[in-house]
Amino acid sequence: MAKVDFSPIADTTRRAEIVALLRRAILTGQLEPGQKLNEIRISEQMRVSRAPLREAMRELVQEGILTSIPYAGTFVVDVTAKDIDDAYSLNKVLDEFAIERTWPLRDQRFFDELDQRHEAVKQATRNRDTTRQIETALQLHGLIYEWADNSVLLETWQRLTSRLQMYFALHQQARNEAVPAEDVHETYVSLLKGADMRAAQRHAREHIDLDFEELLSYARNLEQRPSKGD
Amino acid sequence: MAKVDFSPIADTTRRAEIVALLRRAILTGQLEPGQKLNEIRISEQMRVSRAPLREAMRELVQEGILTSIPYAGTFVVDVTAKDIDDAYSLNKVLDEFAIERTWPLRDQRFFDELDQRHEAVKQATRNRDTTRQIETALQLHGLIYEWADNSVLLETWQRLTSRLQMYFALHQQARNEAVPAEDVHETYVSLLKGADMRAAQRHAREHIDLDFEELLSYARNLEQRPSKGD
DNA sequence: TCTTGTTAGATTGTCGACAATCTGATTGTC
DNA sequence: GACAATCAGATTGTCGACAATCTAACAAGA
Numbered sequence: 001m002a003k004v005d006f007s008p009i010a011d012t013t014r015r016a017e018i019v020a021l022l023r024r025a026i027l028t029g030q031l032e033p034g035q036k037l038n039e040i041r042i043s044e045q046m047r048v049s050r051a052p053l054r055e056a057m058r059e060l061v062q063e064g065i066l067t068s069i070p071y072a073g074t075f076v077v078d079v080t081a082k083d084i085d086d087a088y089s090l091n092k093v094l095d096e097f098a099i100e101r102t103w104p105l106r107d108q109r110f111f112d113e114l115d116q117r118h119e120a121v122k123q124a125t126r127n128r129d130t131t132r133q134i135e136t137a138l139q140l141h142g143l144i145y146e147w148a149d150n151s152v153l154l155e156t157w158q159r160l161t162s163r164l165q166m167y168f169a170l171h172q173q174a175r176n177e178a179v180p181a182e183d184v185h186e187t188y189v190s191l192l193k194g195a196d197m198r199a200a201q202r203h204a205r206e207h208i209d210l211d212f213e214e215l216l217s218y219a220r221n222l223e224q225r226p227s228k229g230d
Numbered sequence: 231m232a233k234v235d236f237s238p239i240a241d242t243t244r245r246a247e248i249v250a251l252l253r254r255a256i257l258t259g260q261l262e263p264g265q266k267l268n269e270i271r272i273s274e275q276m277r278v279s280r281a282p283l284r285e286a287m288r289e290l291v292q293e294g295i296l297t298s299i300p301y302a303g304t305f306v307v308d309v310t311a312k313d314i315d316d317a318y319s320l321n322k323v324l325d326e327f328a329i330e331r332t333w334p335l336r337d338q339r340f341f342d343e344l345d346q347r348h349e350a351v352k353q354a355t356r357n358r359d360t361t362r363q364i365e366t367a368l369q370l371h372g373l374i375y376e377w378a379d380n381s382v383l384l385e386t387w388q389r390l391t392s393r394l395q396m397y398f399a400l401h402q403q404a405r406n407e408a409v410p411a412e413d414v415h416e417t418y419v420s421l422l423k424g425a426d427m428r429a430a431q432r433h434a435r436e437h438i439d440l441d442f443e444e445l446l447s448y449a450r451n452l453e454q455r456p457s458k459g460d
Numbered sequence: 461t462c463t464t465g466t467t468a469g470a471t472t473g474t475c476g477a478c479a480a481t482c483t484g485a486t487t488g489t490c
Numbered sequence: 491g492a493c494a495a496t497c498a499g500a501t502t503g504t505c506g507a508c509a510a511t512c513t514a515a516c517a518a519g520a
Contacts, residue, residue: 049505058285062292086380093327150316279475301481
């Protein structure tokens with residue numbers, strides 16, 4: 001038998017595709033926080049019945065990026081500054097843990113993947129593709145979670161990121177100035193390749209410090225904004 | 231106007247009730263890991279159509295206690311020894327964080343609630359109600375998460391617990407010996423009331439150590455067991 | 461004017477039926 | 491007997507229609 005690593009075949013249900021479509025729309029900011037999702041309209045636009053759409057929505061509710069009020073509707077979550085602050089402080093703890101677990105498991109494949117994802121961020125930055133820049137930056141950051149060999153930790157991280165990605169996207173969208181072209185991940189990557197674990201942990205803290213601080217000030221300004229209706 | 235704190239009225243959809251029913255059945259071990267959930271049979275038993283049942287199932291899939299394979303079925307998750315180990319090690323980290331955050335927020339209401347939950351565990355123990363004993367013990371442990379004032383942390387803990395509760399229940403069910411009558415939470419509670427935060431953190435680690443070690447050895451024995459069909 | 465009751469429209473929740481897919485048994489062929 | 495093709499039954503996925511509920515506008519009464 002040939003030694004081929006067959007990846008799992010794609011999900012073939014409408015539901016799965018709807019989930020992907022909706023998630024993308026939310027995480028890129030096409031659907032704004034607080035906005036209501038009208039089932040009939042969306043199902044007509046997607047040429048799908050309401051059943052799979054509703055099931056998809058239930059998934060995203062549990063994923064934490066939608067919230068549902070019985071007989072009232074399903075809405076994009078309205079993340080508060082406190083939510084971001086909470087996620088941020090938890091992220092610090094998880095980062096330390098992830099680095100600690102990943103540390104002894106680092107190998108050539110890890111370093112290669114690290115470089116590859118770093119390259120993806122740099123390319124997105126060059127192309128001024130802000131959405132992709134956020135996406136790739138989070139993927140770069142997520143490598144330590146994927147490598148830590150702890151499924152529960154990884155799952156936790158993924159739930160955390162989706163909401164963060166959404167808010168980073170809105171943030172970028174709001175300040176329509178050019179994104180910093182310099183490479184802020186250089187130190188992070190090289191530290192992960194180095195020998196000083198404590199230094200890497202320390203830097204990871206300060207690294208996300210920067211991103212979050214800006215995000216937080218943005219969120220605090222939005223706090224008194226009225227929520228978007230339908 | 232009278233000063234009454236009205237709590238939110240109960241969810242009135244069938245879906246919500248189905249979720250509660252299924253969750254309870256899984257977490258108490260009535261539905262075994264690996265078991266398949268036949269939609270038609272369950273919907274007939276509950277006198278409900280498949281639509282709300284399926285939506286409920288999608289929620290529980292995202293909650294991590296069910297897994298779904300398209301066109302094959304939805305099954306109770308088959309937790310491995312590694313999953314428990316992963317959850318266990320993450321729990322250590324989260325416990326430390328939760329205690330740290332809760333520490334400055336402790337007040338009389340916290341201590342009262344602590345005693346109340348502790349009492350609930352002791353009562354369940356006296357009554358030899360193992361299911362309730364697990365439930366109350368986890369609720370006691372969960373207080374530091376509820377009090378930490380961090381919604382993301384709390385959410386993470388709740389996801390973690392549901393799977394743990396399920397496995398603790400199966401474990402208790404398997405070894406049909408009497409549950410230890412002595413009170414293992416006495417020290418934990420008194421440390422949370424004390425002044426030494428580090429000591430409380432240290433004990434929380436060792437405390438869950440005990441529970442998990444036994445659970446792990448049980449899970450490792452089960453590892454080669456064939457998965458339950460329908 | 462303010463409050464309360466009513467009602468029409470829109471939207472969500474639920475249902476029963478049909479389509480797509482899978483599984484296992486059966487048949488046919490070598 | 492081993493293997494592939496076929497087929498029937500069961501189960502999941504999807505659909506369109508109906509029931510339950512909410513919202514907002516309007517009317518009636520204090």
